[in-house]
Amino acid sequence: MKLKYLFNALFLTLVFISCSRDDNNDSGSTTKPDEINNFVWKAMNSWYYWQPNVPNLADAFDDNQTTYANFLNGKTPDKLFYSLLYQRGTIDRFSWIENNNEVVYSSKIAEVEKSGGFDIGIYPKDNTNTTAVALVNYVVPNSPAALAGLKRGDVITKVNGSPLTLNNSDLLYNNQVTVTLAATVQLTSAGLITTDKTSSISITQADIDENPIAYYEKKVYGTKNIGYLVFNAFKADYNDELNAAFAQMKADGINELVLDLRYNGGGSLETAVALAGMINDSYSGSPYVFLDFNNKHNSEDGFDYLSNQMNTYSLVNNRPEKSGTQTINSLNLTKVYVLVNFQTASASELTVQCLKKYVNVVTIGYDTVGKFVGSITLYDSPAQDYTSYTNRNTKHNWQLQPITFSYYNKDKDVNPEFIAPNYEINPYSIFNNLTAFGDVRDPFLKKALELITGQSFRMGNTSTSSFENKNLQKFNPTNAAKGLYIQDFQNFR
Structure with missing residues (x-):
């Protein structure tokens, strides 16, 4: 199946109707929508899977261009994008936006990505869900993490000198990070008990094309x-x-x-x-x-x-x-x-x-x-x-x-x-x-x-x-x- 395109005649008719509608609603208006945010809204209106469930993505939402522009303008593209997601964090946990000059998540456009070269799983130490540890799932060979001595099975207890929590674990993905490893790990009926090594490991990210x-x-x-x-x-x-x-x-x-x-x-x-x-x-x-x-x-x-x-x-x-x-x-x-x-x-x-x-x-x-x-x-x-x-x-x-x-x-x-x-x-x-x-x-x-x-x-x-x-x-x-x-x-x- 391929994308279907409208016939030229139908396209021109729709353009005429759209222009007429906008002229009636915004006579004399000079307010224009932000160019990038207009792209974000239009693309989401067309393709977003849950578009019918988001009132601000309704087809009629851009009928009044002044109202539409006021909604778009003044927002950064990422703030606009995330505001348009359907029940973000519960229903939609997975959509994201990126600026390729400042890549936060590496999409398929960035197969070579900035990384320390290690993968982790976050585990709460007990059922209070406050303190946590990060278990190293694996380390990419010859990566900064590997060269620093990090190994599969290592347990990270501190990040940049602070005890690891569910709120600061994102720091482990920073360009530069210092981690403290556990010297001992004991699993009890109440959770994990750890002691720390006296030394720490510093890791600086590099460009990595990880072999999966x-x-x-x-x-x-x-x-x-x-x-x-x-x-x-x-x-x-x-x-x-x-x-x-x-x-x-x-x-x-x-x-x-x-x-x-x-x-x-x-x-x-x-x-x-x-x-x-x-x-x-x-x-x-x-x-x-x-x-x-x-x-x-x-x-x-x-x-x-x-x-x-x-x-x-x-x-x-x-x-x-x-x-x-x-x-x-x-x-x-x-x-x-x-x-x-x-x-x-x-x-x-x-x-x-x-x-x-x-x-x-x-x-x-x-x-x-x-x-x-x-x-x-x-x-x-x-x-x-x-x-x-x-x-x-x-x-x-x-x-x-x-x-x-x-x-x-x-x-x-x-x-x-x-x-x-x-x-x-x-x-x-x-x-x-x-x-x-x-x-x-x-x-x-x-x-x-x-x-x-x-x-x-x-x-x-x-x-x-x-x-x-x-x-x-x-x-x-x-x-x-x-x-x-x-x-x-x-x-x-």
């Missing part, structure tokens, strides 16, 4: 050749590397797969569809995911289909541009084990929800985020309905990443609030048990291996405590930079 294929290992138990793959983002410019990883698994004779999506907040829809084929390409040509846009773009509604071919991309001026196609390397598995937790979202959840219609998907871990929506990037290009980067207004660098569609599996099942795993693991049980990727002391991986092999594996650091804070999704907002997005909407389908 973070780890692969073949584990052999009798006739079980188990592939353990840690996949941390659906980045289209790494499609070829992902395909190569599955080629290696084919060469290794992998007949069982543990796919670790615990730290994967989503990404490219194309990559998500390709991943399904790498797991099993027997269903090429079958519907995989259904996308539902708002009523203004019903022509875009429809299925994306499984394929044994995929596009590859290269970064050109930090933008993924198509470089070719490849035949998918598939394991043709009928069952896959997926590790999930409170940071698993969007394209990762799509993989579980849509793939399970074709193969047996066994989920292990903790409740996921519950992000069954996606976005396209909107630019100041009104002639192309705000979807063209090439034809954008280059006088500014603002661009929007609002939610523009919801997605469903091939049977269009109603999505749950979140994905509840088949086998639940207390997320606090991983403290003192995360070392290198692939270590069987990791309770999530341990459970998967036990299910596959029928064997029991010894836990590294055991605890009889059942302490658990049920608000981890709230304290770990999804990285909107990853989300679920369509790579090049103008060429979509």
Whole structure:
């Protein structure tokens, strides 16, 4: 399906009506809407998934140009944008705006991003939800964090000398940050008790193009050749590397797969569809995911289909541009084990929800985020309905990443609030048990291996405590930079 354009005659008629209406309402008015804010409102009015639910985005809202201009003017683009979201923080937790001169979230336009090179999960120390710790999920090799000595499984207790709380944890993403690590961590029935190391670690961000294929290992138990793959983002410019990883698994004779999506907040829809084929390409040509846009773009509604071919991309001026196609390397598995937790979202959840219609998907871990929506990037290009980067207004660098569609599996099942795993693991049980990727002391991986092999594996650091804070999704907002997005909407389908 492609974007539909109005016939010229109809367009001219609408322009005439619009001008006449504005002239009647604003005779002699010289008030003009701010140019950038006008783009923000018009683009949101056209594409925002919840546009009908937002009174200030109603089609008639701009009928009176003076009132409209007064509403827009005097606001910064970001303040305007966030004021237009539908129940921000509850219904819409994921839309964002950015100015490419001051990137706060790195969208698909910024595959190379400023980062310290470490990923964390925030855990309240107890149920008062005041003090917290940050568990280091992983560290990007050769990154500033790695060079500073930070490791997977480290526990951060202080940021810039102050005890870590749920209110100051954002400081960990600053350009420069100093962190204090725990010397000991004890899990009790009341929560976490920590002591601090006397020294601290300073990290300065650098430009990083993180490889989302973070780890692969073949584990052999009798006739079980188990592939353990840690996949941390659906980045289209790494499609070829992902395909190569599955080629290696084919060469290794992998007949069982543990796919670790615990730290994967989503990404490219194309990559998500390709991943399904790498797991099993027997269903090429079958519907995989259904996308539902708002009523203004019903022509875009429809299925994306499984394929044994995929596009590859290269970064050109930090933008993924198509470089070719490849035949998918598939394991043709009928069952896959997926590790999930409170940071698993969007394209990762799509993989579980849509793939399970074709193969047996066994989920292990903790409740996921519950992000069954996606976005396209909107630019100041009104002639192309705000979807063209090439034809954008280059006088500014603002661009929007609002939610523009919801997605469903091939049977269009109603999505749950979140994905509840088949086998639940207390997320606090991983403290003192995360070392290198692939270590069987990791309770999530341990459970998967036990299910596959029928064997029991010894836990590294055991605890009889059942302490658990049920608000981890709230304290770990999804990285909107990853989300679920369509790579090049103008060429979509």
